[in-house]
Amino acid sequence: MDVGFWQAFKEDMLAAAGEMGIDKLGVTTADPFLELKQRLVRHRELGFESGFEEPDLDKRTEPGLLLPGARSIISIAVAYPSKLKDAPVSEPGLRRGILSRSAWGEDYHQALRRRMVRLSEWIVARLPDAELLSMVDTGALSDRAVAERAGIGWSGKNCSVITPELGSWVYLGEMITNLPLPPDQSLEDGCGDCTRCIDACPTGALVGPGQLNAQRCISYITQTKGFVEDELMLKIGNRLYGCDTCQIVCPVNRGIDVRLHEELLPDPEVAKPLLRPILTMGNREFKERFGSSSAAWRGRKPIQRNALIGLGNFKDRESVPDVVRALNDDPRPVLRATAAWALGRIGGDEAKLGLEQAKLGEQDPDVLAAIDRALTAQA
Template identity: 45%
Template sequence: MQIDALKQKIIAAKTSLGIDKIGFTTAAPFRHLAAGLKMQKAKEYTSGFEHQVLAQRLYPQRIFDHPQSIIAIALAYPSKLPFKVPHDRQQPRGRFARASWGLDYHQILRDKMQQLINFIKANIDVEAHFKAMVDTGELIDVAVAQRAGLGFIGRNGLLITQEFGSFVYLGEIITDIPFTPDQPMANQCGTCTRCIDRCPSQALLGNGHLNAQRCLSYQTQTKGIMAAEFRPKIRNVIYGCDVCQLVCPFNRGKAVDGHVQMQPQLDEAAPKLKQLLTISNQEFREQFGQLAGAWRGKKPLQRNAIIVLANLGDRSAIPLLLKLSEQDVRPIIRATAIWALAKLAKDNKTAIVAFLKQCQQVENDAQVQQSLQAALKRIRGKELNSHKIS
């Protein structure tokens, strides 16, 4: 079969394969990205989750023998919950960002790309080779997708498609089949800066790059103590951040349903916070193990859940926070629970101060001791302010 005919056959089959958008580009280097990537690294704007070998991110020939083309695919994911989240003051819920709803998108994309590879092999009479990857691979997904004509890269660094806005998962396949490339799509943001203006942590640089260290999505995925600056900014979200997507005009009216495997369940997309803090490892794996948002394990999500309880002002969580502050074996959880106690302390400040001073006598972790000192200072500051007001 001729290559152009094969390409058209692939395009015609994308819907039956469960692929929402597909495009083709060359395997030429992505040299134009080098300066920006070097700048981000030099300024320590990277997250550390990226592939670490710069040349392999820019040159497909460094990771594949004789590459000729790259096939880019996009799968649309749900942009709205199909149910109303119950409001219960005694059992407040946190939120996972949309990209973590349903089955882990890495698995979904890998399955779709393998189906695509099998389809191509079944429709070509010569030997061909393929290398599939999602966002844990070497290449930069949005750069490949943009060059393959799937959409344009917005000021927030996300790929924006005409049909689905930025609510898409991306994957790519390098191959030695020389497909005719599609036309790249130019940026269409114009003078709009809504994503930059509304970013809670001012992480966006304005040119499609970001300071990943400041991005709230990154902050929710770290394993250490979250810096005090970012704690109120995550509001009720325990994983990820959707703000730069929600304010984007290209996402207005995009009520994307996504695929069956991506459909969220209530207690996964919006889990009960106090229940999350008492869940066993086995229960965590059973309830959240299939989510992309569970990749860092239970501890970061529990740390975030404590922060969200404080952000919501849930004083009914104080008994649980007292227990975590004293008994949890993980210093990060103890330190965060102590911070939350200080934020929630009100009529019971005297009792909480006594408890924190008792913790000081037995605590042997330096970070937790710092949290104890900061908590006591905060409560005393509240007391001084209350006296001034009265």
């Protein structure tokens, strides 16, 4: 088959993308991502990795290791909303947390996989011998590196792929194939001298243009399951999952709120839930409430810990009995220690009494240390 056939095939695929629920599609070669590999090596040396990534840097940068005979990579982008309509109000006694926009609506992994299946079926129906390997977020390849090289958008200083039409409010996925599809041109950088994302990052996790220290990124921290440093808990605010600050301040994103896909529209009560009820949720209730969101992938422990952090940062006096109950009754030391921190932040006689009484029966050294710090903060 000649070049003309593959160009026509690609144009037909582009024309059909919208019906598959794909908002933007680009193609790049399956050549190794050599520059990316150098950056990843340096990233690891600096200790900036999150630990959620594929550990094998060769697999992350050499598509041919994932699909022998790979010739092309198809990159897709699907837009998601950035505005929460009819958002419930957070008020004393009824304080609310917030999920990042990437966790609104249906879990994007499922939403994109369905689109990848449709695209695969479309290709195989026309080329039965096509070899295809799809991945979304959890695959070995870097979604952003593929999308950048395929012309979906440019890599912003906030480490997001920014599209001219949809901003950075897009989910990304890719498909490695043995088809020799004509590649697209990458876009020129559109950030210019702007550093708003770097300046606005709450923890200074954006250590340079396009360089992220994941260990200090709130989006990463809210997904961990362990103890969080006091300083970082202050920065988390009422975020239950993820952080959108570096995208919210981006000038390209201003005014963009794409609502093309019903399954990605947020339920306000899930996107901005009450904090106190989260503290006593069992696994079944948690799955019923948050199970369809990408925020549920780490289970309820991080969300419950972050709910305690949110109540502490709100200094919500009416929640003290709930937080004291968590300090006394929760079997998980991380949550008890976080509850102690929250009571120290809230302050007042009831919080102090709760801390003093809990100290008498507590045996875990980390929790005891947290109680002591909380009592010192109130002194």
